[in-house]
Amino acid sequence: MEKWFIxxxxxxxxxxxxxxxxxxxxxxxxxxxxxxEDEIERYLNPSLExxxxxxxxxxxxxxxxxxxxxxxxxxxxxxxxxYDVDGVMSTYxxxxxxxxxxxxxxxxxxxxxxxxxxxxxTIINRAKEDNINLIITCDNGIAAFDAISYAKENNIDxxxxxxxxxxxxxxxxxxxxxxxxxxxxxxxxxxYPFKEIxxxxxxxxxxxxxxxxNGINEDELYNFLLPYAAIATVCDVMPLINENRIIVSNxxxxxxxxxxxxxxxxxxxxxxxxxxxxxxxxxxVLGPTINSSGRLEDASIAIDLLLEKDENKALEKxxxxxxxxxxxxVLTDDGYNKIDKQxxxxxxxxxxxxxxxxxxxLNESVVGIIAGRIKEKYNRPTIVLTYxxxxxxxxGRSIDVYNMFEKVSEHKNLLESFGGHAMACGLSLKKxxxxxxxxxxxxxxxxxxxxxxxxxxxDLGLSLSNTDLNLAKQLEKFEPYGTANPNAVFGTKNxxxxxxxxxxxxxxxxxxxxxxxxxxxxxxxxxxIDDFILKLSxxxxxxxxxNMINNLNSNIFLDIVYTPSINSFRGNQNLELKIKNxxxxxxxxx
Numbered sequence: 001m002e003k004w005f006i007x008x009x010x011x012x013x014x015x016x017x018x019x020x021x022x023x024x025x026x027x028x029x030x031x032x033x034x035x036x037e038d039e040i041e042r043y044l045n046p047s048l049e050x051x052x053x054x055x056x057x058x059x060x061x062x063x064x065x066x067x068x069x070x071x072x073x074x075x076x077x078x079x080x081x082x083y084d085v086d087g088v089m090s091t092y093x094x095x096x097x098x099x100x101x102x103x104x105x106x107x108x109x110x111x112x113x114x115x116x117x118x119x120x121x122t123i124i125n126r127a128k129e130d131n132i133n134l135i136i137t138c139d140n141g142i143a144a145f146d147a148i149s150y151a152k153e154n155n156i157d158x159x160x161x162x163x164x165x166x167x168x169x170x171x172x173x174x175x176x177x178x179x180x181x182x183x184x185x186x187x188x189x190x191x192y193p194f195k196e197i198x199x200x201x202x203x204x205x206x207x208x209x210x211x212x213x214n215g216i217n218e219d220e221l222y223n224f225l226l227p228y229a230a231i232a233t234v235c236d237v238m239p240l241i242n243e244n245r246i247i248v249s250n251x252x253x254x255x256x257x258x259x260x261x262x263x264x265x266x267x268x269x270x271x272x273x274x275x276x277x278x279x280x281x282x283x284x285v286l287g288p289t290i291n292s293s294g295r296l297e298d299a300s301i302a303i304d305l306l307l308e309k310d311e312n313k314a315l316e317k318x319x320x321x322x323x324x325x326x327x328x329x330v331l332t333d334d335g336y337n338k339i340d341k342q343x344x345x346x347x348x349x350x351x352x353x354x355x356x357x358x359x360x361x362l363n364e365s366v367v368g369i370i371a372g373r374i375k376e377k378y379n380r381p382t383i384v385l386t387y388x389x390x391x392x393x394x395x396g397r398s399i400d401v402y403n404m405f406e407k408v409s410e411h412k413n414l415l416e417s418f419g420g421h422a423m424a425c426g427l428s429l430k431k432x433x434x435x436x437x438x439x440x441x442x443x444x445x446x447x448x449x450x451x452x453x454x455x456x457x458x459d460l461g462l463s464l465s466n467t468d469l470n471l472a473k474q475l476e477k478f479e480p481y482g483t484a485n486p487n488a489v490f491g492t493k494n495x496x497x498x499x500x501x502x503x504x505x506x507x508x509x510x511x512x513x514x515x516x517x518x519x520x521x522x523x524x525x526x527x528x529i530d531d532f533i534l535k536l537s538x539x540x541x542x543x544x545x546x547n548m549i550n551n552l553n554s555n556i557f558l559d560i561v562y563t564p565s566i567n568s569f570r571g572n573q574n575l576e577l578k579i580k581n582x583x584x585x586x587x588x589x590x
Contacts, residue, residue, distance in 0.1 A: 002581065004456045004491065004561065007031040019044060024466065025474055028459050028488045032241075044477060046246040048222065054205040056192045063159045063181035064210055066134065070157075071103045075133035079107040080119045082139040082199070083294030085287045088302050089200040089232035090138035090161070093225050095303075097207030101214060109299045112365055113388070117419070117426060119147045128154050136161060139199025141177070142184055143167050143419055148177040160184065161202045165405055165421050194243045200232025201247060227255035227263065228306075234279055235287035237423075239484030248480050252277060262306035265314035266290070269322050279480045292324040295365035296331075332366045335359070336373050339384055343374070353447045354402070355382040356438045358394075362386035368395030368424070375399065379454040381445075383408075383427070385434070391416060392434060396425040401451045411440050456581045458491040458561050464519035467492075469575045472564040487563040492516070494585045497556045500548050502529050514558065523562065523577040539584040557585035 012035040016026040019040050029035070034043045042050060054060055070077055077098065081091030091107050098105045108123055115122060118140035124147055127135055134157045141148065141160035145167075151158050158179040166186055167175045174188045183202055185192040197205075204225055211221055230251025238244050256277050258264060267273055270285050277286075293301040305321060308314040339357050342348070348355055355374060362370070364386050371384040375397040381404055385394030398404035403422045412418050414437045416428045429437060467490065481487045495514035503509040510525040510532055525532070536545050540556060547554035561581040567574045 002454045002456050002583070004458070004559075004581070004583075006461055006491070007457050007459055009033070012036055014040075016040070022474075024460060024462070024471065025477075028475070028478065031459050032485055043245075046249040048246060048250050050243075051246055052193055052243055054209040056190075057183050057185060057202070057205055058187045058190045058192075059159075059181035059183050060206065060209055063136075063161075063183055063206065064213065066157060066159060066180055067098070067103075067136070067210065068213075070134045071098070071101055073133075074104050076131055077103050077105045077134045077136065078127055078130070078132045079105065080123055080135055080137045080140070081107060081109045081299070082118065083109055083112050083299035084139070085235035085291050086199045086232045087139040088290055088294065088299050088306075089228045089235075090198075090203040091303060092306050093200060093203040093207060093228050094136060094138055094161075095307075097203075097210065097225060100216065100220070101210060107300075107303065109294070109303065111298055112294055117417070119144045119151075121147055121150050123147070124151045124154065124156065127151070127156055132156060134159065138203045139163070141179070142182070143177070145175075145177045148179050152178060161199065161206060163197055163199050163202050164419060196239050196241075197243065198229075198232045198236040198238045200229045200236070201238075201244075204229040204247075222250070222254055224260065226251045227258060227260075230255065231282050231287065231290075234282040234482060235291070237483050240279075240480060240482035241484045245480065245485060248279065248482070252279070252282075252480060260306070261311055261314050262308045262318075265308070265311065265318040266305065266321070268315060269318035279482050283482070288328070289318075289321050289325045292328045293321055295328055296324050296363075328366060331363045332369050332373075335362045335366055335370045335384075338362070339370055339374055340377070343378075349378065349380075352438070352442050353380065353445045353452065354407075354441050355380050356385070356434075356441060357382070358385040358387075358392065358434060360387045364388045364393050367393070368397070368426070371395050372397040380452055381447075383425075383441075387431070391428050392431055393428045394426070396420070396427070398423045399451075402445070402447060407444065408441065410444060411437060414440070456561055458489045460490050462490045462492055464492055464495070464514075464516050464521050467521060467564050467575070467577060469566065469573065472566045472575055475564060476566075489561055489563055489580060491559070491561045493559045495558055495560060497548050497554065497558065500551055514560070521575065521577050523560065523579055525579040525582065536584065559583050559585050 009030045011030040014037055029040060034040055079091050079094045081087040091109060095105060095107050108126060110116060110118065110123060119137050135151060136159045138161045140162060142162040142164050148158050160179045160182045162184045169175055176182055183206060185195045185197055207225060208221055230248045233244050233248050240248055266286055266289065270289065272281055290302045293299050302321065305314060305317040308317060338359055342357055367384040367386055371382045375382040379399060381398040381402045383394050383396035385392045396404050404425050405420050405422050408418060408425055414429055414433045418427045420426055475488050495516055497512050498515050499513035501511045503511065508526060508528045510527060510529065512523050513520050514523055533545055544554050544556060548556045560579050562577040562579050565576050565578050567576045
């Protein structure tokens with residue numbers, strides 16, 4: 001069940017036409033809280049000059065001084081990253097950035113299975129054996145109290161660079177590990193004006209300051225490190241507003257002209273070398289390929305690719321990662337089907353407002369992806385767990401009205417480990433605590449039936465005549481799109497299907513021509529034909545549906561929510577409306 005809404009953000013009384021905007025385009029910006037002339041200027045022209053200064057991050061100078069001291073003394077420095085895309089990008093940024101400063105540097109990325117998340121005593125012992133003087137974490141460390149204390153006991157200095165939520169006690173007071181410096185924009189004493197940056201950007205900011213005090217031209221930073229910060233931002237699903245939008249917009253520009261051998265090989269292996277790389281390619285092609293190494297084998301494989309200087313070797317490594325990603329997709333699909341079936345068989349939708357599902361045979365590397373897909377299907381907070389090395393391990397994904405980090409934190413006494421943020425978490429617990437955990441989480445969920453109804457928001461209701469190729473071209477000015485800066489979405493009611501066809505190996509691309517009686521438009525729907533027929537059959541007789549499918553005379557009417565897009569083929573550009581949601585028109589219901 002869905003409820004559809006038109007956003008109704010109040011605009012300012014300004015001259016938006018001076019920016020070559022019409023009323024429709026300005027309404028789209030207003031719905032993204034871009035209202036004033038200054039905000040519009042910054043939005044339409046995201047400039048690197050508007051990035052926040054690194055100096056506003058807590059402990060930045062303290063950390064930089066400690067790093068420079070160790071570089072000058074030729075001490076051994078080790079980066080401890082994470083196995084997801086943000087962790088890999090953060091590691092790359094710190095490694096390459098410090099290497100440029102002639103640091104005696106290496107890295108150690110935890111293995112998902114044998115090490116688990118983040119810095120721990122095993123990693124500290126490896127550092128001790130290798131006579132490491134300084135450890136710099138990236139994308140982890142803010143909650144690693146025991147490991148950091150252990151490092152200090154062994155005379156190893158620690159700098160934490162992280163972006164995750166800080167730990168708080170029962171009084172909501174900040175509790176920090178005993179590191180020598182902690183760079184995290186979410187610290188209570190942070191003066192950094194934009195908190196929602198990823199680990200890769202925190203690492204980038206540290207290198208930015210180190211380059212400045214060492215007289216290195218910022219063009220090096222932009223050319224060789226900014227694209228990696230952009231990849232990290234998109235793949236860690238950071239909001240593409242404010243500083244993140246500047247980083248991604250400019251990072252894509254440099255990425256599309258990159259000379260990095262490893263990154264170029266990755267692009268070539270995905271057959272994207274002749275395409276303009278955009279947010280979609282980062283989030284759904286390149287990012288998952290990088291992520292596959294940490295999920296199925298070891299994230300150091302991805303780092304080795306990015307650092308490779310031989311083009312042929314880089315391409316071999318990139319193709320290997322693409323193969324791993326295919327394997328990951330199969331594991332994810334199989335796992336998703338098992339969890340979805342379990343929800344249906346056990347009637348969990350009627351028993352749990354927060355879906356907590358466990359299966360012994362899932363690969364722990366894909367439980368987060370599965371949780372995300374289940375959340376999207378049912379619009380419920382979801383935690384998926386599996387059994388690994390004597391303990392249950394899992395990941396959660398949430399909806400806007402449920403702060404998963406806060407709610408699960410209330411019961412962390414039942415957990416062996418826990419971390420995350422409002423929309424996602426990772427956790428582990430003993431099997432004997434699972435039932436109590438499920439009961440308590442659902443008892444305290446405070447989710448109403450209204451909360452669990454999927455809300456579909458659109459910018460405007462439009463007639464088909466307003467959805468032309470020029471509108472689609474104008475909307476390209478608002479890219480890059482992503483979290484918190486979504487594609488413009490419009491709605492149109494009571495459209496008749498006058499032509500129908502199905503494409504794709506799995507018959508999951510539906511193309512229709514719809515008309516309001518005066519204007520017709522080609523639309524695309526990415527959904528299996530079986531699912532589409534099933535939904536229509538609840539409102540229309542099957543003979544009417546068959547007539548539509550066979551392009552015979554039929555009277556099927558749809559309301560659609562869609563995004564205008566441009567289909568470029570052999571030099572020609574055509575308008576396509578990509579459907580995000582649809583329903584049978586009210587007047588056409590049986």
